[in-house]
Amino acid sequence: MTEEIIIAGFGGQGVLSMGKILAYSGMMQNKEVSWFPSYGPEMRGGTANVTVIISDERISSPILNWFDTAIILNQQSMDKFENSVKKGGILIYDPNGITRHPVRTNINIYTINAADESARMGSAKVFNMIILGAFLKLKPLIGAEYMRKGLEKSLPARHHDMIPENEKAIDIGKSLVKQTYTLN
Amino acid sequence: MKEIRLMKGNEAIAEGVIRAGCDGYFGYPITPQSEVLEYLMANKTKERTGMIVLQAESEIASIHMVYGGAASGKRVMTSSSSPGISLMQEGISFMAGTELPCLLLNVVRGGPGLGTIQPSQSDYFQAVKGGGHGDYKMIVLAPASVQEMYDFAKLGFELAFKHRIQVMVLSDGAIGQMMEKVELDEQVPRWTDEEIVKLHPWSTTGKTPDRERNIITSLDLNPVKQEIINRNLQKKFKHIEETEVRFERIMCDDAEYLFVAYGSSARICQKAVSLGRAKGIKVGLLRPITLFPYPSKELEKLAKQVKGMLSVEMSAGQMVEDVRLSVNGAVPVEHYGRLGGIIPAPDEVLNVLEEKFIKENLLCKTH
Known part of the structure; x- marks a missing residue:
């Protein structure tokens, strides 16, 4: 099993930390993982993206141009990455702020209203965990106990009291996926 | 654990x-x-x-x-x-x-x-x-x-x-x-x-009565002495070339074509190797781990086996010179690089390998 993921959006949406929590959790479940961020001037207020790979085998290139899953959180990223999803792959996006919706017919597309949901939860901070939950529902690669370990490792100890809220957000994200993707 | x-x-x-x-x-x-x-x-x-x-x-x-x-x-x-x-x-x-x-x-x-x-x-x-x-x-x-x-x-x-x-x-x-x-x-x-005094007697740790002062300088105005100093340095580099070469072979045993790449380019080529193998192309990767000393002898050996080598670097073509020196004309060596901070993609480098070696060969055969 190798899952190649791109997560892309604005700096500040929690794109890089979502990737880090995913990678850390995968590692806790004894998977090989890599996390490769876009870094540089574009991060300051602009777009941010990270490539995360989770695999049972040694990971070759951490840098990719085709992905099994794209998690897209702003219009620029939609323009850039819609066509980078492998045929039969998954595109998850939050429709807030998206003016041109994805049009591809040979991939599976899921809209997740994470921004609305996080507002309902009263915490904009868990936005990225709702999205991550949706991903984990579609690709159940990592068990809940390893997600908890990943959260414990990724968050500084002073923020460990926020873990239950993050776990709740992951569960809500899971519940927002209406149809389930079948792995061929 | x-x-x-x-x-x-x-x-x-x-x-x-x-x-x-x-x-x-x-x-x-x-x-x-x-x-x-x-x-x-x-x-x-x-x-x-x-x-x-x-x-x-x-x-x-x-x-x-x-x-x-x-x-x-x-x-x-x-x-x-x-x-x-x-x-x-x-x-x-x-x-x-x-x-x-x-x-x-x-x-x-x-x-x-x-x-x-x-x-x-x-x-x-x-x-x-x-x-x-x-x-x-x-x-x-x-x-x-x-x-x-x-x-x-x-x-x-x-x-x-x-x-x-x-x-x-x-x-x-x-x-x-x-x-x-x-x-x-x-x-x-x-x-x-x-421990430092014992392990590194050359170091300037303070003079003791039982030995001369340790002097660390690169200056010697006497060219005869300076030549000896230089010859000794060269002897050391030669010794390092003989004893410290490190490299990794990935799918090289039956390879007909070879990527040569180090660092992050090697990771990209490793993916390109698996993409190539999936297409039936017998491609391997030699990854130098030491760039000095360079794995020249290994490349010389591989030159007897493969039909072409592609050096992939994020440069305009620097390591490729060492690949060419190593194989000394025995096999065609090409370079592919991206510049200025652009990272090549795995299928991009595989395409280049096919363009440079495989498609050309097919053309030759049909003529």
Whole structure:
């Protein structure tokens, strides 16, 4: 099993930390993982993206141009990455702020209203965990106990009291996926 | 069980030097390697081992602090990125002239000049051919993973003291910034003053009545003596070429075509190898781990087996010269590179290999 993921959006949406929590959790479940961020001037207020790979085998290139899953959180990223999803792959996006919706017919597309949901939860901070939950529902690669370990490792100890809220957000994200993707 | 962490390449080498018993780090921040200094500052390095971590006023000051620390037999290092490493060349040449061991890290970014902050491999010539003045070489290690960033801290110090030579870890922005799993090992204790005197009798640790003063200088105005000094240096480099070559062969046994790549380019080529194999192309990868000494003999051997070699680098074609020297015309050698901070994609490099070697061959056959 190798899952190649791109997560892309604005700096500040929690794109890089979502990737880090995913990678850390995968590692806790004894998977090989890599996390490769876009870094540089574009991060300051602009777009941010990270490539995360989770695999049972040694990971070759951490840098990719085709992905099994794209998690897209702003219009620029939609323009850039819609066509980078492998045929039969998954595109998850939050429709807030998206003016041109994805049009591809040979991939599976899921809209997740994470921004609305996080507002309902009263915490904009868990936005990225709702999205991550949706991903984990579609690709159940990592068990809940390893997600908890990943959260414990990724968050500084002073923020460990926020873990239950993050776990709740992951569960809500899971519940927002209406149809389930079948792995061929 | 070993301790496992998810770390950035820059953090991994910082943790690596602490655990390798490093005595002092002297550096100046620059993207994409500032996490090295940040990590050392933030992780109670002094409390853990007594290691000194100092932000100097410039790169020039940093390298000369390393010069001083190395002269006293300590495990010392600096790190920077391309423009900063250029500033250090004078100090590196002086350390080559005085045979002082040290660890240097270059997390390469695109150049020339200030260039960009994105990954590049365009400092190969500077690292491998001697960036400063005079006839000298450094051992150059090219990590291709975060684990190797960690491992090469300890290996780098071992090689530096074994041969009294400067060891450069030639990384790039991609390896520095990405996170992967790292297995950490036990703390190596720092040397005591007594151990330094015993292990490194050449070091300037203070004159004792039973011996002459130790003098560390690269200056000798007598050309006859200077030639002898240089010949001895060359003998050492030759010995290193014979004993310290490191490389990794990936799917080489039955390969008809070969990628040659180091660092992050090697990771990209490794993926290109599996994409190629899936298409039925017998392609392999030779990954030099030491860039000096270079795995020339291995390439010479592979030249008898493969139909063509493609050197993939994030440069305009630097390592390709060493590939060509190694195979000496026995087999066609081509170069593919992206410049200025652009990273090639796996299918992109595979396409180039097909274009340069396979499609051309098919054309020849049909004519």
